[in-house]
Amino acid sequence: MQEAIRQLRSFCPIGSTGPCGFSELMIVDDQGGLIGRVTQQGILRVLFSTLLDPVDIKKFEGKTAEYSDLSTLLNGVLIKEGVNHLNAPVGKVIERGIRVLSASADLLHAMSVMVICRETVLPVEENGRLVGVVQLAEVFGALGDMLVSMNSK
Numbered sequence: 431m432q433e434a435i436r437q438l439r440s441f442c443p444i445g446s447t448g449p450c451g452f453s454e455l456m457i458v459d460d461q462g463g464l465i466g467r468v469t470q471q472g473i474l475r476v477l478f479s480t481l482l483d484p485v486d487i488k489k490f491e492g493k494t495a496e497y498s499d500l501s502t503l504l505n506g507v508l509i510k511e512g513v514n515h516l517n518a519p520v521g522k523v524i525e526r527g528i529r530v531l532s533a534s535a536d537l538l539h540a541m542s543v544m545v546i547c548r549e550t551v552l553p554v555e556e557n558g559r560l561v562g563v564v565q566l567a568e569v570f571g572a573l574g575d576m577l578v579s580m581n582s583k
Contacts, residue, residue, distance in 0.1 A: 431476070431518045434438050434468050441468075452563070454551055457524055462559040466526040467551075475510040530555045541569045560574060 439449030454469040475482050475582060489534040529547055531540055533556035543570050544552060 431473065431520055431523070432516050434473060434520050434523070435516075436470075438470055440472070452551065452565070456553050456560055456563060457520075464528075464530060464553055464555060464560045466524040467528055467553070468520060468523050469525065472523040472525060476518055477515045478508055479515070480511055481508055497570050528553070532556070533561055537569060540564055541573060544569060547582055 437455055438453070441453075454467045456467050459465055478551055491535050494523060495508040519537075529543065529552055531552050531554045532541065535554075540552070543549065552563055553560055572576045
């Protein structure tokens with residue numbers, strides 16, 4: 431888990447300005463076949479499972495504040511839980527069976543899959559091997575440039 435965190439952080443170092451790189455890692459086998467992906471959210475779900483597991487929380491009617499008085503105590507407990515999960519195997523957070531785009535997919539197909547399925551990053555495969563990744567920002571930019579250029583003619 432620690433190595434996955436290091437790699438994801440390398441795409442967006444602390445203090446960097448502007449857009450960051452990727453928010454997920456594609457995991458491949460020895461032949462380059464896609465196994466799945468590891469996302470920032472997936473890692474955080476494992477590290478802080480006590481906080482993020484679905485719970486039926488009843489509305490609190492007492493003292494109102496942005497944070498409860500217990501937040502300081504819970505903060506330390508939750509951080510310690512995160513540290514305890516750092517050595518969990520990365521396999522615990524791999525999302526398998528994810529959507530992929532074919533290397534032959536055109537721009538509109540990529541856009542429609544990403545928007546309809548609410549994906550911001552999709553792996554691209556050719557002959558069962560991962561050959562790249564496409565981000566929604568790239569698709570948006572390419573389509574936007576194409577439309578603006580066609581409109582100015």
